[in-house]
Amino acid sequence: xxxxxxxxxxxxxxxxxxxxxxxxxxxxxxxxxxxxxxxxxxxxxxxxxxxxxxxxxxxxxxxxxxxxxxxxxxxxxxxxxxxxxxxxxxxxxxxxxxxxxxxxxxxxxxxxxxxxxxxxxxxxxxxxxxxxxx
Numbered sequence: 001x002x003x004x005x006x007x008x009x010x011x012x013x014x015x016x017x018x019x020x021x022x023x024x025x026x027x028x029x030x031x032x033x034x035x036x037x038x039x040x041x042x043x044x045x046x047x048x049x050x051x052x053x054x055x056x057x058x059x060x061x062x063x064x065x066x067x068x069x070x071x072x073x074x075x076x077x078x079x080x081x082x083x084x085x086x087x088x089x090x091x092x093x094x095x096x097x098x099x100x101x102x103x104x105x106x107x108x109x110x111x112x113x114x115x116x117x118x119x120x121x122x123x124x125x126x127x128x129x130x131x132x133x134x
Contacts (some may be wrong), residue, residue, distance in 0.1 A: 006059040006078040013052035013085055020093065021045040028097075037096035044092035051081040051114065058121075073124035080117030084110045 024032060024041040032038040058074050088110025091103050 003059045009082050010056035017049040040092050040096040044089040048085050048089040051085050055081050073120040077117040077120035080113045084113035
């Protein structure tokens with residue numbers, strides 16, 4: 001599985017999440033407060049960073065060295081989280097900055113990608129052998 005690429009994506013997402021958080025808290029704060037969009041921006045940053053860390057955890061865990069059939073659900077989860085950050089957080093960032101409202105329906109698609117990713121983690125856990133082997 002392409003865990004190296006997921007590690008790189010996690011690094012990019014984490015870096016951008018911190019930058020966007022700082023940008024919103026400083027350079028854009030007055031604009032976001034005036035437009036009533038500060039909570040939207042903060043929600044985007046929160047989900048952005050949570051899923052960057054989740055992606056990093058999966059890319060560095062034992063599954064990264066497992067047989068492909070043992071970790072395919074985690075690879076799917078990783079891809080879903082990366083797509084979810086782009087769709088969910090990306091659309092919220094854009095909407096907070098005044099993008100057209102037609103972009104709004106993209107946000108739930110990103111949320112769905114997050115849910116599918118977490119469902120894949122659950123599926124991986126259900127099919128994994130017990131942690132303690134005799």
